[in-house]
Amino acid sequence: MPVLRRVAFYSSTVLAAFVVLWMVIVNDQSIALNLIFVQTPSINAGFVILVTFLLGLFLGFCLGALRVRLNKPKA
Secondary structure (H helix, E strand, O other), X not given: OHHHHHHHHHHHHHXXXXXXXXXXXXXXXXXXXXXXXXXXXXXXXXXXXXXXXXXXXXXXXXXXXXXXXXXOOOX
């Protein structure tokens, strides 16, 4: 069972990386973002998707680690 879980994890990771790289390559039109306090110049839409995906991965990892640390049973 651990081998199957490991294979599923690595295959989903490779698939996600492929999808992100494909989005960066395919979405080559420029967009300008109006954020709350700042307006960005025209940047590649694929780059925006890539940065958003990586930011979500990083925040999810950090929140998951925080949750594990806070819910650790007291010894």
